[in-house]
Amino acid sequence: MSDLLDLDxxxxxxxxxxxxxxxxxxxxxxxxxxxxxxxETLQQAAAHTDLDAMRVASHSLKGNARDFGATALAELSAxxxxxxxxxxxxxxxxxxxxxxxxxxxxxxxxxxxEASNLG
Amino acid sequence: MVLLSIAAVFGVVEWxxxxxxxxxxxxxLERVLATQSSVLADPLWNxxxxxxxxxxxxIMLDRDVAELRVRDEDDKLVLSQSRVxxxxxxxxxxxxxxxxxxxIGTLEIFLSNERLIAERSERLTVAAVLAGVLLLAxxxxxxxxxxxxxxxxxxxxxxxxQASETDGPREPVDWQxxxxxxxxxxxxxxxxxxxxxxxxxxxxxxxxxxxxxQERTRDLAKASTQLTEAIESMTDGFMLFDxxxxxxxxxxxxxxxxxxKTADLVKIGDSFEKIIGETVAAGLVVDAVGQxxxxxxxxxxxxxxxxxxxxxxxxxGTWLRINERKTEDGGTVATFTDITELQExxxxxxxxxxxxxxxxxxxxxxxxxxxxxxxxxxxxLRGTELNDEQRDFSETIATAADTLLMIINxxxxxxxxxxxxxxxxxxxxxxxxxxxxxxxxxxxxxGDQGIELxxxxxxxxxxxxxxxxxxxxxxxxxxxxxxxKFTEVGEVVLTIERTETxxxxxxxxxxxxxxxxxxxxxxxxxxxxxxxxxxxSQVDASTTRKYGGTGLGLAITKRLVELMGxxxxxxxxxxxxxxxSFEIEVEAAPVPDRKKREDRIRNLxxxxxxxxxxxxxxxxxxxxxxxxxxxxxxxxxxxEQALTxxxxxxxxxxxxxxxxxMTGADxxxxxxxxxxxxxxxxxxxxxxxxxxxxxxxxxxxxxxDGVLTKPAKSGHLLDLLSRVVAGDTKTExxxxxxxxxxxxxxxxxxxxxxRINRKVGSKILAANGFAADLVASGKEAIEAVKAKPYDxxxxxxxxxxxxxxxxxxxxxxxxxxxxxPYIVALTANAMxxxxxxxxxSGMDDYLSKPxxxxxxxxxxxxxRTFRAKRQSGAAT
Numbered sequence: 001m002s003d004l005l006d007l008d009x010x011x012x013x014x015x016x017x018x019x020x021x022x023x024x025x026x027x028x029x030x031x032x033x034x035x036x037x038x039x040e041t042l043q044q045a046a047a048h049t050d051l052d053a054m055r056v057a058s059h060s061l062k063g064n065a066r067d068f069g070a071t072a073l074a075e076l077s078a079x080x081x082x083x084x085x086x087x088x089x090x091x092x093x094x095x096x097x098x099x100x101x102x103x104x105x106x107x108x109x110x111x112x113x114e115a116s117n118l119g
Numbered sequence: 120m121v122l123l124s125i126a127a128v129f130g131v132v133e134w135x136x137x138x139x140x141x142x143x144x145x146x147x148l149e150r151v152l153a154t155q156s157s158v159l160a161d162p163l164w165n166x167x168x169x170x171x172x173x174x175x176x177x178i179m180l181d182r183d184v185a186e187l188r189v190r191d192e193d194d195k196l197v198l199s200q201s202r203v204x205x206x207x208x209x210x211x212x213x214x215x216x217x218x219x220x221x222x223i224g225t226l227e228i229f230l231s232n233e234r235l236i237a238e239r240s241e242r243l244t245v246a247a248v249l250a251g252v253l254l255l256a257x258x259x260x261x262x263x264x265x266x267x268x269x270x271x272x273x274x275x276x277x278x279x280x281q282a283s284e285t286d287g288p289r290e291p292v293d294w295q296x297x298x299x300x301x302x303x304x305x306x307x308x309x310x311x312x313x314x315x316x317x318x319x320x321x322x323x324x325x326x327x328x329x330x331x332x333q334e335r336t337r338d339l340a341k342a343s344t345q346l347t348e349a350i351e352s353m354t355d356g357f358m359l360f361d362x363x364x365x366x367x368x369x370x371x372x373x374x375x376x377x378x379x380k381t382a383d384l385v386k387i388g389d390s391f392e393k394i395i396g397e398t399v400a401a402g403l404v405v406d407a408v409g410q411x412x413x414x415x416x417x418x419x420x421x422x423x424x425x426x427x428x429x430x431x432x433x434x435x436g437t438w439l440r441i442n443e444r445k446t447e448d449g450g451t452v453a454t455f456t457d458i459t460e461l462q463e464x465x466x467x468x469x470x471x472x473x474x475x476x477x478x479x480x481x482x483x484x485x486x487x488x489x490x491x492x493x494x495x496x497x498x499x500l501r502g503t504e505l506n507d508e509q510r511d512f513s514e515t516i517a518t519a520a521d522t523l524l525m526i527i528n529x530x531x532x533x534x535x536x537x538x539x540x541x542x543x544x545x546x547x548x549x550x551x552x553x554x555x556x557x558x559x560x561x562x563x564x565x566g567d568q569g570i571e572l573x574x575x576x577x578x579x580x581x582x583x584x585x586x587x588x589x590x591x592x593x594x595x596x597x598x599x600x601x602x603x604k605f606t607e608v609g610e611v612v613l614t615i616e617r618t619e620t621x622x623x624x625x626x627x628x629x630x631x632x633x634x635x636x637x638x639x640x641x642x643x644x645x646x647x648x649x650x651x652x653x654x655x656s657q658v659d660a661s662t663t664r665k666y667g668g669t670g671l672g673l674a675i676t677k678r679l680v681e682l683m684g685x686x687x688x689x690x691x692x693x694x695x696x697x698x699x700s701f702e703i704e705v706e707a708a709p710v711p712d713r714k715k716r717e718d719r720i721r722n723l724x725x726x727x728x729x730x731x732x733x734x735x736x737x738x739x740x741x742x743x744x745x746x747x748x749x750x751x752x753x754x755x756x757x758x759e760q761a762l763t764x765x766x767x768x769x770x771x772x773x774x775x776x777x778x779x780x781m782t783g784a785d786x787x788x789x790x791x792x793x794x795x796x797x798x799x800x801x802x803x804x805x806x807x808x809x810x811x812x813x814x815x816x817x818x819x820x821x822x823x824d825g826v827l828t829k830p831a832k833s834g835h836l837l838d839l840l841s842r843v844v845a846g847d848t849k850t851e852x853x854x855x856x857x858x859x860x861x862x863x864x865x866x867x868x869x870x871x872x873x874r875i876n877r878k879v880g881s882k883i884l885a886a887n888g889f890a891a892d893l894v895a896s897g898k899e900a901i902e903a904v905k906a907k908p909y910d911x912x913x914x915x916x917x918x919x920x921x922x923x924x925x926x927x928x929x930x931x932x933x934x935x936x937x938x939x940p941y942i943v944a945l946t947a948n949a950m951x952x953x954x955x956x957x958x959x960s961g962m963d964d965y966l967s968k969p970x971x972x973x974x975x976x977x978x979x980x981x982x983r984t985f986r987a988k989r990q991s992g993a994a995t
Contacts, residue, residue: 009969016972017879018886019546022826022839027882030875056919060873063947067879067969 004109009069011118021115028115031068032107035061039103042080046096054092055084061103070106073099125253129246136242140235144210147183148230152214156226159189163197164218175200178228185209185231189216191224203231272300276307283311356439356455362448364391376439376455377403391422391451405432422451430458438462479534486527488736493520495739529671532593536678543587543682547708550582554613557595561603561611570606570639572599577616580632581624581707590679595634597672598699602638609639609696624707626980627973635700642693651689652677709888709976719841724749726844727768731761731786732775732804741773741804744836758786766790767797770844773827776805787821800824800843865979865986866908867891868940870900870926871915876968880913880945883970889979897926904930909940911982914962916946924960931961941982945970 014024038061045053062077076099083091155178162170171189178187179200186201186209203209206229213227272294279292291308294301347368350357356373360366366389377398378384384397399407399415407414421429425443432438440456497517505513535541554574565572595613602611618631643651652673680687680701691697728750732738738754745752753769755761758781766772772790774783781789783803791798803818803826818826824843827836867884869891871877877893884891891913894900898921904912912930916923927942934940943964944957954965963985964978 012969013879016886016970017882020838020886023882025826027875027878030878034874053919056872056917059917059947060876063873063968064875066947067875 004070004072004105005113006069006071007118009066009071010113013067013069014115014118024115024118028068028110028113031064032110035064035103035107038064039100042096042099046093049089051084051087051089051092054096055081058084058099061099065106068106068110070102070110073102073106076102122250122254125250125257129250133239133242133246137235137239140238141210144183144230144232144235145212148210148212148228151178151181151184152212152226152228155187155228156214156216159226160216160218160223163189163191163216163224171198183230183234184228185233186211186229188213188227188229189224190227192222194225197224201229203229208232268296268298269300272296272304276300276304279304279307279311283314289315353454354457356453358453358455359446360391360451360453362450364451365389366391366394367450373455376437376457377433392419395419395422403434405434422453425451430462479531487524490520490524490527491740492736494524495736495743499739529675532675533671536675536682541679541682543590545585546588547583547710548586548588548591549710550576550580550584550615553588553591553595554615557592557599558613560596561599564600565603565611568603568607570603570608571610572603572612573610574613575615577614579617579621579623579630580615581628581630581705583708583710584632584705585708586683586705590683594676594679594701595636597676598636601672601699602636602640602697606638606640606696611636611638618702626707626709627977629704629706631702632705633700633702635698637696637698639696642695642697643689643691644693645691648689648691652687716837719837720748722841723837723844726750726770726840728752728771728773728840729761729764729766729769730754730773731756731758731778731783732773733757733778734775737775737804745840748837748840750840758789761786762789762793766794767799769799771840772799772801774801774803776803784818784821787823791822798822802827802839802843865889865910865982866940867979868900868903868909868912869893870895870897870912870918870923871945872896872918873915876915876945880970883972883975887972887976897921897923897929900926901929901933904940905933908938910986911979912940912942913945913966914942916944916957924957924962927961941985943978943982 013027014021017023017027038057041057042054042061045051045057058077058080062074062081065071065074065077076095080092080095080099083095155174158174159171162168162174175187175189175198178184179202185203186199186206188196189198191197209229209232211227211229213225215222216224216226272292275292275294279289282289289311291311292304294304350368350370351372353370353372356370356376358366358369358373366385366387368387369385374385384401385394395418396415398404399411399418402408404414407418422443425445428440428442430438430440437457437459438461440458441453442456443451443453446452494517497513497520500513501510501517532541554576558572558574562572599611599613614633614635614637616633616635618633621630624630677687680703683703685701685703687699687701689697689699723745728745730738730741730745730752732741732754733756735756738756742752742754753764755764758774758778772787774786776783778786783805787801787803790801801823803823805826825839827839867889869877869880869884871880871893872895874895877895881891881893892903892907892909894903897914897918900912900914903909914923914927918926923944923946927944930942931939941964942962943966944962945966945968946953946957947968957965964981966974966978
């Protein structure tokens, strides 16, 4: 399937929410829908050098990426969150472009994931 | 000595010579006397003096005669002539002078000793001269002999001794006499010879030693070459580090494998840390990329303390198995095996296995689909008017189809078990439900045969256990089926009991539980028992013919039990029955809410459903299921036909997505436009993969209340239908995640700013029988807990505007102790050190995200206890 996603994490997610494919697919769509919003938020916050807003958004993105096994995105988001916390504007801006790329990649990979082919 | 002996010799010679001279004198005297006396006789008788004188003078001419005396008969001296002064000491003798026989006088002669003396002195002189010559000769001889006998040998000896001081073999001193010197020299020669011998021995030993040293050196060099060659010819890479962790030796395979283009990274004498550091820096280790420091730390630790082989992927795509071992002197030997081919083979094998599994799954699916048709149709057929023969035929069809389905399921299961592809699930299982369902499957058969079917769940067996409900049911069903099949009279009893007595354990405790199925059937002969669990084997071929079955059931059962950590046993006596049993460790779990399911089914009772599907089998199966739940279902094979029905009178519309003339989505739009606001809730039924995610939004827009993926699990279908049908079906509030749904025994409030987290959280809770109210911020949470008493608040820490810690503090401020909920922190920052911070800030527990279900259940159990204490505290 895809190297971008940790299938075990996805199976785990499917498992913890009770194993119903529909629930899983609903969550997946939720991720596909909301993560571009978070990227948008991040970019706007970056435009205003609002590190605090960036930190909150990257925290959310990190948590979601972890849930969906998007390991690379989760790590980059975590790095971004850390950069925001430590006030490293340059680092944060730089990471944001990577996060944006990783988010796109993870979202595209998730498009092909169905609960029914995880089992 | 020489002089004495010479004197003695000469003395003796002289004595002998003197004696001979004396004897000669005496003889001469006698001769003279005898001669002259006769001469004198005549003159004397005649008194012829003159004659006498003449004679006397004649006698006296003899120089030896010193004196002569001639006497007459009267002894009167007649004549005396002498030439000496004294006759003392002179030899004399006298004879009678006889005439005619008458003595007429005597003749006495004295012989002179002068000649004797002269002879003697002459002899003495000669002797002296001789002695002197002799002495001289002796002396010369002695000197010469001395020189010959002592000097030469000594000289030679000296040369020999001097020679002996030098090295090398020595000539023996050439002197072979029997005297002392000879012996000395012989002794010396022997000594020299011994010494030579000894030295030769030493020399030989030294030479030998040298040869051996050379041999050893050669051997060592050879061994070293051999070792190097052996290491070189290894197909594995090889490295040896000494106790200081410096590279001692490596082979070229190592360099080729590890450093195809960067061979200069490896130098003899470099430390391991340097080599591996540069390797990682060069990006040669795939796993290390991006986390170089951590990776190096781990790698160095594993190098220092090797624990078995491990696999490493290199940047050039090769896979290496690295094996390190400590040597006795504290060094490290490392070998590197290229397992790229193995790895590829493994991947290929995995792919092949996957292909096989998917083939099996596909095939079984392909067989099952028409089989479902056969079974459904035969059921329908039996509902029509049939004569006895036709009824018998249709029942035979149904039985055969049942058997075929069972066989297919068995084969599929067995292939999965054999391939190791069967994985057990772990869900809470209601033990009494499990028993009921297992018995349900054989109850009619047992009734037909007139045998008793009973079950017993012993005291202390947890009500709920963690396990795989399907597989547990399958095991029990197999055993029960078998028991019923082989029992003609008597009973079959299923027993579940604790192997050790005890209270019903609390959730999370692991206890051993024994499952057993006992029958009073035909029993199993002892010699057949070992074949019992083998694939495709029943007790004997005739049994197969008589009782049927694939013979896979027990083999599968055995493997399933083993997967669960148990071991199936059988005890039997022919004609008396058999008992199959196994013991597994089970973890006590909360019992899934059965009531929920029953409630849901009750809600569906007498509701009306419209089913539109072009596939007749699907329609029939779905209809059957809904009938089971007490619903009325009307089915249509063509969408256009369905549009003519009284759509608004139904409680739910179930539409297939993929139909030949019109998709389910198009149909839904048509229905909406026809019935408008009166449109009942709609559910879309689709096959796997049909619903592209891009379509999902469209589907939602059209106004579907749910999507079901075929084949639908009955639980899923039930949940969906009860959600969309039960209650006020005209509103969509049940779809909203933020609307409270009261379930379970705890009032739970979930606070998270992240929408996905809220959804995941609520779904986890729902899966475990809990409902939750959801809010997105700390402020809303405070308002909510003020408005309604909650048992538990699951509080995210990281939130914008107001974080979880602040919100918790404000909740503490706003509420009395008796009303305060149990507050559980949720955070993605999984640091143990932060736990204390949360607990100090008034939070009661702590869960890290992603949420671990078991930890959540434990936290909720603690919350229940907390609530009980709080309530009793409030009561007093």
